[in-house]
Amino acid sequence: MHKIEIQKIEKLQSIAKDIRKDVIRMTGEAGSGHPGGSLSCVEILVTLFFHIMRHDPANPEWKDRDRFLLSKGHGVPALYAVLAKCGYIDQNLLLTLRKFGSPLQGHPDKRFLPVLEASTGSLGQGLSIGVGMALAGKIDKKDHKVYVVIGDGESQEGQVWEAAMFCSFHKLDNLCAIMDYNKFQLDGAIKEILDIEPVVNKWKSFGWEVFEVNGHSFEELINAFEEAKKVKGKPQIIIAHTIKGKGVSFMEENNYFHGKAPTKEQKEEALRELGKDP
Amino acid sequence: MREWNLGKPTRQAYGETLAELGEEYPEIVVLDADLSKSTHTYIFGEKFPERFFNFGIAEANMVSAAAGLAASGKIPFCSSFACFMINKAFEQIRIGVAGSRLNVKFVASHGGISVGEDGFTQQSVEDIALMTTFPEFTIVVPADEFATKWTIRECVKHPEPVYIRTGRPRAPIIYDENTKFEWKGTKTLEKGEDVTIISYGLTLHMALDAHNKLLKKGIKSRVIDFYTIKPLDEETLLKASEETKGIVIIEEHLLNGGLGSMVARFLSDKNPCKIKTIGINDAYAESGKPDELFEKFGLTVENVVQKAEEIMSNGR
Ligand SMILES: Cc1ncc(C[n+]2csc(CCOP(=O)(O)OP(=O)(O)O)c2C)c(N)n1
Numbered sequence: 001m002h003k004i005e006i007q008k009i010e011k012l013q014s015i016a017k018d019i020r021k022d023v024i025r026m027t028g029e030a031g032s033g034h035p036g037g038s039l040s041c042v043e044i045l046v047t048l049f050f051h052i053m054r055h056d057p058a059n060p061e062w063k064d065r066d067r068f069l070l071s072k073g074h075g076v077p078a079l080y081a082v083l084a085k086c087g088y089i090d091q092n093l094l095l096t097l098r099k100f101g102s103p104l105q106g107h108p109d110k111r112f113l114p115v116l117e118a119s120t121g122s123l124g125q126g127l128s129i130g131v132g133m134a135l136a137g138k139i140d141k142k143d144h145k146v147y148v149v150i151g152d153g154e155s156q157e158g159q160v161w162e163a164a165m166f167c168s169f170h171k172l173d174n175l176c177a178i179m180d181y182n183k184f185q186l187d188g189a190i191k192e193i194l195d196i197e198p199v200v201n202k203w204k205s206f207g208w209e210v211f212e213v214n215g216h217s218f219e220e221l222i223n224a225f226e227e228a229k230k231v232k233g234k235p236q237i238i239i240a241h242t243i244k245g246k247g248v249s250f251m252e253e254n255n256y257f258h259g260k261a262p263t264k265e266q267k268e269e270a271l272r273e274l275g276k277d278p
Numbered sequence: 279m280r281e282w283n284l285g286k287p288t289r290q291a292y293g294e295t296l297a298e299l300g301e302e303y304p305e306i307v308v309l310d311a312d313l314s315k316s317t318h319t320y321i322f323g324e325k326f327p328e329r330f331f332n333f334g335i336a337e338a339n340m341v342s343a344a345a346g347l348a349a350s351g352k353i354p355f356c357s358s359f360a361c362f363m364i365n366k367a368f369e370q371i372r373i374g375v376a377g378s379r380l381n382v383k384f385v386a387s388h389g390g391i392s393v394g395e396d397g398f399t400q401q402s403v404e405d406i407a408l409m410t411t412f413p414e415f416t417i418v419v420p421a422d423e424f425a426t427k428w429t430i431r432e433c434v435k436h437p438e439p440v441y442i443r444t445g446r447p448r449a450p451i452i453y454d455e456n457t458k459f460e461w462k463g464t465k466t467l468e469k470g471e472d473v474t475i476i477s478y479g480l481t482l483h484m485a486l487d488a489h490n491k492l493l494k495k496g497i498k499s500r501v502i503d504f505y506t507i508k509p510l511d512e513e514t515l516l517k518a519s520e521e522t523k524g525i526v527i528i529e530e531h532l533l534n535g536g537l538g539s540m541v542a543r544f545l546s547d548k549n550p551c552k553i554k555t556i557g558i559n560d561a562y563a564e565s566g567k568p569d570e571l572f573e574k575f576g577l578t579v580e581n582v583v584q585k586a587e588e589i590m591s592n593g594r
Contacts, residue, residue, distance in 0.1 A: 030395065033395075098396075102565065105398070106400075107400070109398060109564070111562075121400065124366075153334065157335050158339065186316075194332070194333065
């Protein structure tokens with residue numbers, strides 16, 4: 001286990017809180033969107049963009065940057081908020097989410113926001129796009145890494161497992177997937193719609209190095225990502241146990257907020273809970 | 279301009295009708311891919327849980343399984359968003375269903391750009407084009423809740439593959455409980471003899487609005503609801519080409535491969551006349567309110583009026 005400075009963790013926690021507030025403000029203002037699955041992946045994104053990934057907001061087209069793909073594209077409010085916090089996009093843009101003419105489209109759309117690595121929003125494709133980027137990295141003898149966040153419901157797509165088989169066969173150790181395991185999909189609980197368990201064994205049997213963590217613990221996430229970097233000859237996946245709607249009590253494990261934005265009152269209540277800006 | 283009463287979304291009318299039909303037809307089975315709350319198949323699922331299967335986010339598996347169910351004498355209704363079901367499982371439909379001409383009913387919601395804020399990944403602007411490639415599929419796009427109800431009740435009586443597009447937003451009410459439709463037919467709503475306006479689905483009311491505007495300018499237009507896209511109602515088209523000066527087609531679809539392109543091909547073979555098409559010109563749309571998107575992509579009443587006037591003025 002790495003020892004991580006307490007100040008570092010506190011810094012990340014404070015960023016995560018800001019991101020959550022942005023997600024609430026953005027979806028609230030838009031009147032539509034997917035708060036539940038945005039809130040569950042906040043720590044994953046914050047760990048990657050503020051601690052793990054090699055990237056430079058001043059140089060978004062840097063060839064050696066690590067690549068990030070949000071395969072579960074509907075969680076994009078969290079990604080936009082993180083990109084704004086990093087300085088890739090203007091913070092003022094956030095409240096234009098989903099509005100006509102905004103670069104912040106309802107799902108990640110590279111035509112409108114070139115800093116995104118791919119357009120996603122149809123589930124099941126991001127890991128395969130990551131495969132292509134990882135292959136290119138190998139061909140070009142580069143050492144950057146490809147990170148792909150997938151959903152647990154998304155893992156029901158056959159294409160995810162086509163990609164899984166390919167990655168291990170081709171020893172793509174420069175690819176690390178993260179599954180946001182919040183136990184829900186659109187129509188309800190994963191266990192009731194189409195269970196994906198035993199999911200750790202599935203990935204292991206597909207030849208992946210598997211880490212299982214609390215997806216809201218920065219210590220556990222950082223450790224897993226650092227260990228994943230050391231893995232040679234195998235792709236890695238971090239199964240991140242998360243809570244859908246994390247951080248807002250009335251949204252937590254309440255799948256109503258999968259694809260429903262908070263009302264004005266709910267927005268205010270959520271922001272109160274998350275702590276207003278000083 | 280006439281104020282339209284907004285009825286239920288056609289996807290909701292679909293779900294409600296399907297749940298009613300479950301009683302009469304024990305062979306009906308319903309398949310969805312984690313969008314049952316959006317497509318409204320969940321209503322059937324609550325009433326007939328033993329005949330409802332949520333395949334999870336796995337459209338290809340769902341579509342091929344529908345083929346197997348149909349081959350075993352069931353009447354599968356298969357639903358998701360049009361983008362995901364058709365585009366993701368296109369080849370499964372081709373081989374599994376079209377290849378054996380099986381009795382599967384594909385009812386997909388979120389057709390067109392009226393999907394709005396979700397953006398292009400969820401907006402199907404190519405479903406009609408894709409579905410018309412399957413030989414002998416019947417393709418229907420009902421305009422409102424009453425047309426949808428009729429379509430769903432009727433399609434079960436015909437043992438053949440069917441594609442039905444439904445929409446996300448509430449649909450302007452054009453018909454009523456007693457409106458008579460014809461399977462594989464079209465419906466002439468205004469009988470004018472100057473110029474013809476054709477539409478279907480959520481743009482049909484624009485054709486009617488355009489009709490009223492043209493009337494004020496002394497132009498009598500014929501308005502036809504082409505709710506059946508395939509088989510193409512050739513007789514009605516021939517008559518329109520003979521009896522009126524030309525045809526304007528407005529649709530919430532790509533121009534390439536849409537109804538307009540089918541009409542143009544057919545009439546250029548049989549009886550060339552002036553044809554003006556309004557649709558999405560070689561682009562994907564984006565996030566925004568449905569009206570903002572209609573405006574941006576030229577799907578407006580004004581545009582229909584202008585095109586009709588161009589035809590009347592003998593221009594090109
Ligand atoms: C191919 C495809 N089918 C259906 C959808 C509609 N859809 C959007 S989100 C969602 C549920 C996603 O579940 P999960 O991956 O678990 O995401 P989370 O619960 O984290 O939001 C569905 C079915 C889609 N975007 N893509």
